Amino acid sequence: MTKNSGNGFPDSTNLVFIGGGNMAAALIKGCEKKEFIRKENVSISVQTEKSAQKWRNQGYQNVFTNTLEMLDKYPTAIYVICVKPQVFEEVVSSWPVNSRPRFIISVMAGVPLKTLSAKLPFVSGNTTIIRLMPNVASSIGSGASTLCYEKNEKTDDQASSIEYARKFAECVGTVEIIPERCFNAAMAIGGSSPAWTFMYIESLADGAVAQGLGRAEAKRLAAQAVFGAAQMLLNTDSGFDIETQHFALLKDKVCSPGGTTIEGVRALEKNGFRSAVIEAVVAASKKADDMAKVMEK
Ligand SMILES: NC(=O)C1=CN([C@@H]2O[C@H](COP(=O)(O)OP(=O)(O)OC[C@H]3O[C@@H](n4cnc5c(N)ncnc54)[C@H](OP(=O)(O)O)[C@@H]3O)[C@@H](O)[C@H]2O)C=CC1
Ligand SMILES: O=C(O)[C@@H]1CCC=N1
Structure with a gap:
């Protein structure tokens, strides 16, 4: 039995995408780039002929x-459900x-494991169901995905399925395996x-731009500043340890006493910046909880 690219499954394993x-x-595209899968083993279903043609052209x-x-x-393929929850x-x-x-x-988003099992009674039981939440940056291999599953004693090879899914997600970025109870918060x-x-x-x-900087320069500068700040949190070359250190350590490095940045911190706090962000995370997570309740009905 030949195996490809260390994914642990035979080369001939078909990956079927419902929604394209x-x-x-x-x-x-990420999995193909990493040679984790091959075009000929990929099948895709879409709704419109236009989308189908787009895939065929590729x-x-x-x-x-x-x-x-x-x-x-x-x-008997591996099925990946990529349609909108409403569909x-x-x-x-x-x-x-x-x-x-x-x-x-x-x-x-918003479709829990128990709903997936309940709606697919003929495939559940001893079929492992995995939830994966990728993100838009997966399209350039910089995704931040989360994965959860329920332990299923009836399934002999569950570990290999989870391992496959983890490697599959790693083709497009990082992956955190977490319990489902935190999944909606992580999705947010x-x-x-x-x-x-x-x-x-x-x-x-x-x-x-409001102060006269050209739009193009402003966009490039802003994007690079955010990218650099995120890199400092993730890259230990910065001397920062994300596991043990507080983000404020880096924030404080930027805020010179009596300087410009702390004035911006003051303005942000006055306008409820942190609270606005926290509320956005809670709102998105709650929406997924609500979607899950509707799906249960
Ligand atoms: N967008 C994002 O950033 C993220 C999205 N998600 C989740 O991913 C899922 C897909 O989102 P996204 O890729 O953005 O959505 P898209 O709208 O881009 O894709 C949905 C696909 O489903 C197809 N489709 C619609 N109805 C059917 C059907 N009955 N049978 C088969 N295929 C069908 C559509 O076909 P056609 O092309 O012909 O219209 C389309 O290809 C969602 O559930 C979302 O929650 C998760 C993480 C991030
Ligand atoms: O907005 C949504 O519902 C999807 C899930 C996460 C990102 N987009």
Whole structure:
């Protein structure tokens, strides 16, 4: 049995993507770039012929606009659910009862493991279901993903499925394996926060543009400043240890006594900056909790 690129599964293992939008594209392209998977073992179902054609133009031949037809063809593949949560019910209705996927990865926000098991009664039981929350930066290999699963004593090879999913996620960035009870909070900072960070960077640029700096220079400077700050937190060359040290250590290095930055800190605090960010994280996490409740019905 030949095995490819250390993913622990035979070369011929088929990876079936239900939904072929942004997240599926990020995952497929990242995994292919790392030679974790090969084009010929990838199948994708989409809704529109336009999307199907887009995939075919990129050399993917196993592209379907009928999910049932695809799952019928690959009943024992690894399934990756990449549709919007609102479409999941529709997808379930086109899931053949004889499918026995090797395991299932779902990237849908707000759809808990117990809902996935309940809605897919014929595949659960001894099929491992994994939730993976990638983010938009996965498209350039800089994603921050979270993964959770439920221990299933009935499944002999669960460890190899989890290991596969971890390596799969690592093709597009980092991955944290966490308990599901923290998954929505992690989704807020891993999955959603890039949108807020783009808003923050845009606001930085706006502030400088308001004072006459050119838009292009302002955008580049703002993005690089945020990138550099994040690198300092993650790269030990900065002398900072993210495991043990407080972020304020670095913040304080920038704030000269009587200087400019501390005036900005004062303005941010006066306008509820930290509170606004904390509320955004809690709101996104709560929305996922609410979505989960609706899905249960
Ligand atoms: N966007 C993000 O940053 C993140 C998203 N997620 C999660 O990823 C999932 C997908 O999001 P994203 O990739 O952004 O969404 P997209 O809208 O980009 O992609 C959704 C895909 O689903 C396809 N689709 C719709 N209905 C069906 C159907 N009935 N059968 C098969 N395919 C169908 C669409 O087809 P067509 O192309 O033809 O319209 C499209 O390819 C969501 O559940 C979201 O919660 C997770 C983390 C981050
Ligand atoms: O907004 C959403 O629901 C998805 C999940 C995380 C990022 N985008």
